[in-house]
Amino acid sequence: MVLRHSPKQFIIFLVFVLVGVMVHYPSFRLSLYGDDWLTIYLYFVPSHDQARFGPLPGVLSFLTPYGPSILLIGSLYRIFSTNYIFYYVIALALRLFTTFALYLASSKFTKDYLISFLVSLLFLVGFTGLQTPDWVFYMNVYLALGLFLLGLFYKAKFLETKKNKDLSLSCFLDAL
Numbered sequence: 001m002v003l004r005h006s007p008k009q010f011i012i013f014l015v016f017v018l019v020g021v022m023v024h025y026p027s028f029r030l031s032l033y034g035d036d037w038l039t040i041y042l043y044f045v046p047s048h049d050q051a052r053f054g055p056l057p058g059v060l061s062f063l064t065p066y067g068p069s070i071l072l073i074g075s076l077y078r079i080f081s082t083n084y085i086f087y088y089v090i091a092l093a094l095r096l097f098t099t100f101a102l103y104l105a106s107s108k109f110t111k112d113y114l115i116s117f118l119v120s121l122l123f124l125v126g127f128t129g130l131q132t133p134d135w136v137f138y139m140n141v142y143l144a145l146g147l148f149l150l151g152l153f154y155k156a157k158f159l160e161t162k163k164n165k166d167l168s169l170s171c172f173l174d175a176l
Contacts, residue, residue, distance in 0.1 A: 009104075012117060016099050016124060020092055023125045027088045035137045036073055036087075039066070043074025068140040076136075087136045094142035099124045101149035108156040147176045 032040075046053050046061070053061040062071040073087075080086040099120045107116035151173035158166035 020096050024092050028085045031084050039070045039073045040077045043070050072140050091136050091139050094139050098142045098146035101146040105149040105153040108153050147173050
């Protein structure tokens with residue numbers, strides 16, 4: 001994925017990181033909630049009725065409505081066990097990825113960088129931005145939304161440049 005890096009974009013990303021860490025820092029001391037523990041349980045007991053895994057083999061069995069959450073949180077539990085700070089740091093990193101993708105997409109569509117910055121900042125620290133990072137369960141949603149927004153960015157870029165590379169990248173991001 002090739003983004004044209006400019007010092008302005010780098011500074012905006014650093015501002016997002018700084019604000020995101022300042023606002024979400026109290027979350028780093030939290031433990032996991034009930035939904036998170038349920039997904040960990042379902043990860044380790046895939047034959048349970050509530051797991052509802054798909055009929056496909058291996059990792060593809062997670063292609064169900066709650067499968068990505070179960071796979072992501074269960075995998076993180078295998079790596080980090082009960083070091084909860086890492087769950088929240090990863091959730092914040094994915095939130096920052098989505099925030100920056102929102103900034104890129106909205107600035108591409110509106111051509112107004114200040115409004116795009118403010119909209120992205122509102123996504124990061126607004127009511128939904130403050131409450132949902134405390135739920136590790138939504139990490140896969142941040143990832144999917146960030147990829148979707150990058151796909152929109154490259155669609156808009158394709159409409160401007162008519163380069164097949166941008167269209168291919170957009171289709172790839174949409175498929176992810």
